[in-house]
Amino acid sequence: MRVAFVSNVVYPFVTGGAEKRIHEIGTRLANKGHDVTIYGRHFWDGPRETTHEGMTLRAVAPEADLYAEDRRSITEAIDFAARALPQLRRHLRRDEHDIVVASVFPYFPVLATKLAGLRTDTPLVTTWHEVWGDYWEEYLGHLSPFGKLTERITAHTPQHPIVISSITADRLAAIRPARETIEIVPNGINVEQVRNAPLPEQGYDILFAGRLIEHKNVDVLLDAFDQITSTHDATLGIVGDGPERERLEAKRKSLTHADRVEFLGFLDDYEGVLGHMRAADVFASPSTREGFGITFVEAMAADCTVIAADHPDSAADEVIDDAGLLVDPTVESMTETLDDALHGERPPTKPVERAQRYDWDTVADQAETVYQRAIDGTW
Template identity: 55%
Template sequence: MDVAFVSNVVYPFVTGGAEKRIYEIGTRLAERDHSVTVYGRHYWDGPSETVYDGLQLHGVSPPRDLYTEGGRRSITEAIEFGKDVLRPLRRSVAEHDVIVASVFPYFPVLAAELAVIGSDTPLVTTWHEVWRDYWKEYLGRLGIFGAMVEQVTARVPQYPIAVSQNTADKLAELGRSREQIRIIPNGIDYEGIQATEPAENGFEVLFVGRLIEPKRVEMLLSAFDALNTDATLGIIGEGPQQEALERQAATLESEDRITFCGFIEDHEEVIAQMRAARVFVSPSVREGFGVTYIEAMAAGCTVIGTKHPNSAAAEVIGDAGFTISPTRNSLREVLRRGLNGERPSKSPQAAAKQFDWGQITTNVEDAYLDIVK
C-alpha cells in the first residue's frame, strides 16, 4: 500500500501531537513494507525531497512560523501551505493508494480534496479536535469564519478518523454520519517509557502542555498553593500565558517550590520527568485526546484530569486515574489525596499499554486497507 500524509509540519523537525502521530504510524507502516510519503513544509536541512527514518519527505513549501505574535495559529500560514501542496499532490495523486490529511488546520484538507477529485484515490482525514463555538472565543468576531471553514471541511467527501469518542461526537454534530466515523486514538511508545530512567531533578507534581487559557494552569497554581505542603511543582511548556502565570506564581507562598521549565525539546527528558513525578495534573477543559495523560499513566504517575464537555480526558483516563470538576477546590482535594498516596482503582500502566503505537498502527493499517478496498 502506498500512503501519503499531508501535514504542514513534520516531526521531529517540528514537535506536536498531530505530526508525531504521522511519524510514529508512518515509520511503522514503512517497516511493514508500505510506501509512505509526507508532504509538508521544508523544515529539515538538505534537499526538499529526502528520506528520513523510512519516510519519503517532500518539502512543498518553505518553513514558516505557525503562530502569530499573539500566540494564535496563523491563518495565512495554513492558506499558503494549502496552496503550495495542491499542485504537487495533484501531480502525484495516482501514485498513492490513499491520502491522509490532518484536519487542523483545515485548508490543507481542502487542498487535498481538490487534488483527489476525478481520481480513484480516497481521502482520509484525521480529526484531532472539533472547535465549533470555541472559534468565537479564539478569534472573537472573526470566529464565525473559522467555524464556517470547519463546517465546510467536515462536509467534503472523506473517510474521517477521530482520535476519541468525544471528537467523533462533535464531528457528527457538524453533519457527518456517526456510522462513517472511525475512532483510532493516539498512541505512546510504551516500552520506551518503561525503559526511561527517572530524572534526578524531578518534581512531586508535574504539568506538561502549552501554556494557554484552556489548560487552566492558573487554577493548578492556586490549588497547589492551597495545599500547604512541601511538595514541588514543575511546569513544562511555553505559550502566551507564560508571563502571566509566572507573575501569579511570584505572589504565592509556594513560589520557591514552583519551577517553570519552559519548552523541553528532548521528549525523552519530558518522559524522564514523568517517571520521577508522583502526580501528573492537567486540568485542561479542551482536549481532543490528551496524549500526555497516557504517557504519564505509562510512567506510573497518579493522573488527574477534568470532566468537561470539550475534553476527552475522562474518556482517556477512565478508572486508571482521577477526573474532577474544573474547580480549584476539587483539584486541591484530589491533588492532596494523590500526594498522600491514594491510587486509582485500575493500574495506570496496564491501562496505558493498550495505547502502544504498535497496536495503534495495526488499527490504522486495517482501516486504510479497508478504505482502499
C-alpha cells in the same frame, strides 16, 4: 499499500502532535513493507525529495513561518494548499497512491487534496484532532465566522474521517451530514521510551506539563497546592510556557510556600519531560479543553497518579478511564484529590496497564486496518 500523507509540517524537522502521529504511524507502516510518502513543506536539509526512516519525503512548498503572532497563519495554510494541489493532482492521476491521509488542521490542505483527487479512485482519509465549534470565538474574535465556516465546509467535504477520541467524534457528527462512518484511532506514545527516560537530578512530587494558556487552569492547581502544603511536605514542578506564564509566576509569589513551586519553562528535550513524569508521584492537570490529552497517557506510562478535570470539553475521562482520578475544575475538588493522592490513593486500574493500549505499535495497527478498509471500499 501505497499511502500518501499530506501535512504542511514534517516531523522531526518540526515537532508537534499531528506531525509526530504521521511519523510514528508512517514509519511502522514502512517497516511492514508499505510504501509511504509524505507531502509537506521543505523543512529538511537536502533535495526536495528524499528518504527518511523508510519513508519518502516530497516537498511541495518551501519552508515558511507557521505562526502570525500567537496564532497559526491563515496565509501559510492557503499558500501550502495552493502549492500542493497541482503536484498532488499529478501524482494521483498517475495512480501512484492507493490512499491519501490528510491532517485536518489547518483545513485548506484537505480541500486541496480533495480537489487533487477528483476523477481518481483514490480515497481521502482525514484525521481530526479537534472540532473547535464555538471555540473559534475565543481564538479568532470577530473573525470567528470565517473559522467556523471553513471548519464546516471541511466537515462536509466527502471523506473517510478518523478522530482521536469520542468527544471529537460527537462534535464532528454534529456539523457534518451522516455519510461515512467516523472511526476512532487515538493518538499514541512509545511506552518503552517513557519507562526508560532518564530521571532528572531534581524531581517534584506533583507535576504539570502543558502550554500555559487559560483553559489549562494552572491557577487552580496553584491554589490547590497551596492548600495542601500545610499537611504535605510536597513540591510542584510546572513544565511549559505560554501567554499565561507571567501572570502565573506572579501568582506563585503570593503562595504560602512559594519556594516549593518551580516553573521549568519549555523543555527542548522530550525525554527530559518524560523523566520528570517518572520522578513525580502525581501528574495534575485541571484543563477543561482537551481533544485527547497525550500528557495524561505519558504520565500513566510513567506510573503517575493522574488527576484530570471532568469536563464536557475534555476527553480526559475517556483517555484515563478508571486508571486516573477525575475532579471538578475547582480549587476545592483539586485540593481534596491532591490530598488523597499524596496520602497514597491509587486508581482501580494500574496506570501503566491503561497506557499500553495507546502504544504506537497498537495505534499503527488500528490505522493500518482502517486505511485498508477505505481502500477496499468496506468503510
